[in-house]
Amino acid sequence: MGKKRKARVNVFTEIDIHLPLRGFLTCQRCGKPLSVSGSRGNGGVYYYYHCQSVKLCKKRFRTETANEIFVKQLSQIAVNALIIGN
Numbered sequence: 001m002g003k004k005r006k007a008r009v010n011v012f013t014e015i016d017i018h019l020p021l022r023g024f025l026t027c028q029r030c031g032k033p034l035s036v037s038g039s040r041g042n043g044g045v046y047y048y049y050h051c052q053s054v055k056l057c058k059k060r061f062r063t064e065t066a067n068e069i070f071v072k073q074l075s076q077i078a079v080n081a082l083i084i085g086n
Helices: 011-018 063-075
Strands: 034-041 044-051 060-062
Touching: 044 063, 060 063
Parallel strands: none
Antiparallel strands: 034 044, 044 060
């Protein structure tokens, strides 16, 4: 019998939990959708949202920071009880 191949793992399906804003953010500069990439560091892999137009925009944002800012913005939204009808 031959050697069995290990099943390939789709990285993005495993990390989707950590990237809830993937596909919803756009670049402030050029309006293109932000992509996601991982970078290896001393403490593991760090994920970033970055513009797909690498030539024009070189900004990138840590996913953790963007996610925290989004949650803070959501917490500032107040719902009027009269609108939702108790």
